[in-house]
Amino acid sequence: MHKEPKHISQNKPKSDLKIALCFILPSLIGVGIFILIPFLDVIRRSFCGAMNGQFVGANNYITVFNNEAFKLASKNTIKFIVVCIPLLIVISLALALLVNSLKKKNEIFKSMFLLPMAIPVASVVLLWQVIFNKNGLLSAGIEKLGMAPIDWMNSDWAFWILVASYLWRNVGYNMVFWLAGLTTLSESVDEAAMVDGANGWQRLTRITLPQLIPNLFTITVLSLLNSFKVFREAYLIAGQYPHDSMYMLQHLFNNWFMSLDIDKLSAAATVVASVILVLILFLQKTWESED
Amino acid sequence: MKRKVTLIILAILSVVAWLPLWLLISGSFMPVDEINSTLGPVLNETEGFARWPLFPQYLDVRPYVQLLLDSPEFFKMFWNSLGMVIPILIGQLLLGMPAAWAFARFKFSGKKILFTIYIALMLMPFQVTMVPNYLVLDKMQLLNTRWSIILPAACSTFPIFIMYRFFKAIPKEMIEAIAIDGAGPFRTYIYIGLPLGAPGIISALVLGFLEYWNMIEQPLTFIKDQSLWPLSLYLPNITTDNLGIAIVASVIMLIPAILIFLWGQTYLESGISVGGLKE
Numbered sequence: 262m263h264k265e266p267k268h269i270s271q272n273k274p275k276s277d278l279k280i281a282l283c284f285i286l287p288s289l290i291g292v293g294i295f296i297l298i299p300f301l302d303v304i305r306r307s308f309c310g311a312m313n314g315q316f317v318g319a320n321n322y323i324t325v326f327n328n329e330a331f332k333l334a335s336k337n338t339i340k341f342i343v344v345c346i347p348l349l350i351v352i353s354l355a356l357a358l359l360v361n362s363l364k365k366k367n368e369i370f371k372s373m374f375l376l377p378m379a380i381p382v383a384s385v386v387l388l389w390q391v392i393f394n395k396n397g398l399l400s401a402g403i404e405k406l407g408m409a410p411i412d413w414m415n416s417d418w419a420f421w422i423l424v425a426s427y428l429w430r431n432v433g434y435n436m437v438f439w440l441a442g443l444t445t446l447s448e449s450v451d452e453a454a455m456v457d458g459a460n461g462w463q464r465l466t467r468i469t470l471p472q473l474i475p476n477l478f479t480i481t482v483l484s485l486l487n488s489f490k491v492f493r494e495a496y497l498i499a500g501q502y503p504h505d506s507m508y509m510l511q512h513l514f515n516n517w518f519m520s521l522d523i524d525k526l527s528a529a530a531t532v533v534a535s536v537i538l539v540l541i542l543f544l545q546k547t548w549e550s551e552d
Numbered sequence: 553m554k555r556k557v558t559l560i561i562l563a564i565l566s567v568v569a570w571l572p573l574w575l576l577i578s579g580s581f582m583p584v585d586e587i588n589s590t591l592g593p594v595l596n597e598t599e600g601f602a603r604w605p606l607f608p609q610y611l612d613v614r615p616y617v618q619l620l621l622d623s624p625e626f627f628k629m630f631w632n633s634l635g636m637v638i639p640i641l642i643g644q645l646l647l648g649m650p651a652a653w654a655f656a657r658f659k660f661s662g663k664k665i666l667f668t669i670y671i672a673l674m675l676m677p678f679q680v681t682m683v684p685n686y687l688v689l690d691k692m693q694l695l696n697t698r699w700s701i702i703l704p705a706a707c708s709t710f711p712i713f714i715m716y717r718f719f720k721a722i723p724k725e726m727i728e729a730i731a732i733d734g735a736g737p738f739r740t741y742i743y744i745g746l747p748l749g750a751p752g753i754i755s756a757l758v759l760g761f762l763e764y765w766n767m768i769e770q771p772l773t774f775i776k777d778q779s780l781w782p783l784s785l786y787l788p789n790i791t792t793d794n795l796g797i798a799i800v801a802s803v804i805m806l807i808p809a810i811l812i813f814l815w816g817q818t819y820l821e822s823g824i825s826v827g828g829l830k831e
Binding site: 277278280281282283284285287288289291292294295296297298299300302303356359360362363370371372373374375376377378379380381382383384385386387388390391392394396397398400401404410429432433434437440441479482485486489492493496497510511514515518523526527530533534537538540541542545 | 686706707
């Protein structure tokens with residue numbers, strides 16, 4: 262047996278570049294054709310005029326950043342993400358801790374809370390309309406309390422309705438992630454702390470939560486990913502031009518696309534893509550320095 | 553005692569989570585005249601407030617019969633949806649499984665950068681990739697065909713992210729044991745990777761089905777011809793035309809999604825704890 266050569270190759274990092282390429286290439290070609298290469302064209306267009314295609318420098322970017330609709334949509338989108346993601350993470354963690362404390366019989370609750378993610382948006386649109394219409398269920402409820410009915414989707418409440426809808430749909434999936442993390446924790450440390458006289462809150466914040474941190478990256482990324490999908494609800498309920506409080510970047514992009522403002526759209530797409538790229542790099546850095 | 557309180561809290565929250573589904577199902581059996589009187593204030597703008605009873609006055613299956621026997625366009629859209637979702641999922645698996653395997657099990661230079669790009673692409677909302685997609689589809693003359701939906705979606709990097717975590721969780725020893733038997737990387741992938749990573753593959757399939765069964769933005773942008781639209785985009789249009797079958801149609805659209813979900817939900821949970829991007 263020639264053990265030695267194998268030993269040497271283990272010392273320096275072994276690269277499987279050729280084999281890896283065989284596996285990745287199909288996907289890479291697809292991604293290249295449909296996104297990466299055309300995106301280079303989008304970046305080029307973001308510096309060109311819409312009509313004649315002449316180089317206009319940063320003009321499109323200046324137009325976009327001065328555009329009132331863009332300001333409103335960015336503000337709303339950022340607000341939505343900043344409100345929703347922490348809310349979703351905390352609520353789903355609380356639920357997971359509750360469900361986990363049951364030990365037995367918690368399977369049923371997993372299914373119960375996961376189910377909303379399977380319900381198609383188109384199926385619930387009618388129901389949402391009936392609930393949030395001026396003459397709808399919610400207005401009927403507050404009228405009983407002596408308040409005037411509200412046209413919810415055309416008020417500042419619209420934003421919060423989207424938040425609620427996002428939470429309803431996504432809380433179960435996140436909860437399952439937390440639960441998976443919770444089941445891998447060792448109980449002996451927890452029990453030792455209990456013997457040492459640590460109370461429930463101390464054990465939670467000092468022992469349980471720190472061990473769950475590795476799960477946070479995946480949970481945050483998936484929560485962010487799903488936060489962009491509320492556009493479906495927003496669009497199907499309120500159409501292209503909803504109430505100002507829920508006018509998102511997705512609406513704006515859609516409307517610019519319809520009116521063929523490719524120059525502005527290219528600049529805005531480049532901006533949003535850069536922000537997402539920076540965000541993901543930042544998240545990655547944060548989590549890598551954790552351990 | 554504490555357990556009881558927890559159970560009560562969870563039960564109340566579950567009811568809240570389930571209420572919409574219950575209302576839809578009970579509503580689908582409501583007789584048409586009952587719908588008109590209870591939902592009239594919202595849909596026909598009659599006086600008063602809408603109500604949505606928890607139980608219909610009596611079970612009426614006529615809306616179901618009407619939809620199933622008398623609405624050819626509904627079925628056309630239903631098949632349109634399947635005709636997009638199934639090829640998308642097949643494409644995602646063919647492209648995604650080997651890529652996810654490579655990210656999870658091979659060492660090569662540039663892997664980290666490439667994987668970061670893949671995650672960033674997965675996070676891009678449709679509206680950002682819409683223009684690049686549009687430019688290519690226009691060049692390929694695929695706009696206004698179902699391939700304009702299928703091809704870009706098949707290249708999505710999301711299933712790779714999902715499967716990666718499951719492939720990564722397969723113990724090294726298990727793979728090395730096989731590798732010693734002289735199997736090359738391809739046989740290892742097919743005989744070890746795919747069977748052991750099956751929960752991840754099913755997870756990706758379930759999430760993919762729910763995603764594309766729900767598709768709104770893509771067909772809205774790339775398909776002008778309404779007869780090619782999937783159900784998810786067409787359904788909201790039924791409401792105004794025919795209230796009686798609108799709720800029934802909502803329920804029927806829901807059935808495949810729920811079935812797939814029930815079939816695959818245990819796989820969504822297993823292997824999920826392997827997070828992060830650890831090398």
